[in-house]
Amino acid sequence: MGGGTSIGQGFDAHRFAPDGAGRELWMAGLRWDGQGEGVEGDSDGDVAVHALIDALLSAAGLGDIGTLFGVGEDSLGAGMHGLPMLERTADHLRAHGFVPASASVCVIGNRPRIGARRRQAEEALSAAAGCRVSLTATTTDRMGFTGRGEGVAAIASALVGNPSGIPGAAL
Known part of the structure; x- marks a missing residue:
């Protein structure tokens, strides 16, 4: 039985914390100072990383992400930042015979403005995931919760390889 590749998709969305809540804004593995409040959530709420984790696990x-880290304020993922979660996910894939091959993440929202730090974010995501990760961003032209500035979302696709061809087999 030969190896192969498979693709997965992930999505995440979070509401922004109210003004004055003191939540740091984390997106695509980076902290974004001066861009307003961060998002509500048990972890840092990095929707780009969370969508990427779901895409890798799905593939x-x-x-x-809930299967691997749990859900809620007492979960393994509570209080964690995105990049260590992504590193742990990549290790989990390798332990089950899979190798991250490439991924793409699109952030959907009005803030933060990804363009100025795109390369830095791609480097951080790629290092943590163990494969090339590209990052794009878009708005919804003032439509929906992201367009009204109530929150932010992300969608991701990931390709993983299974060199052994046997799901769950260690390499």
Whole structure:
């Protein structure tokens, strides 16, 4: 039985914390100072990383972020920043015989403005995921919760390889 590749998709969305809540804004593995409040959530709320984690796990058939880290304020992921979560996800894939090959993430929202730090974010995501990760961003032209500035969302696609061809087999 030969190896192969598979693709997965992930999505995440979070509401911005109210003004004065003191939440740092984390996106695509980076802290964005001066861009307003961060998002509500048990972890840092980095929707770009969370969508990427779901895409990687989906491609490998290993569930989703809740399967790996749990859900809620007492979960393994509570209080964690995105990049360590992404590193742990990549390790989990490798332990099950899968290798991240490439990924793409699109952030949907009015802030933060990704363009100025795109390269830095791509480097951070790529290092943590163990594969090339491209990052894009868009707005919804004032439509929906992201367009009204109530929150931010991200969608991701990931390609993983299974060199052994046996799901769950260690390399």
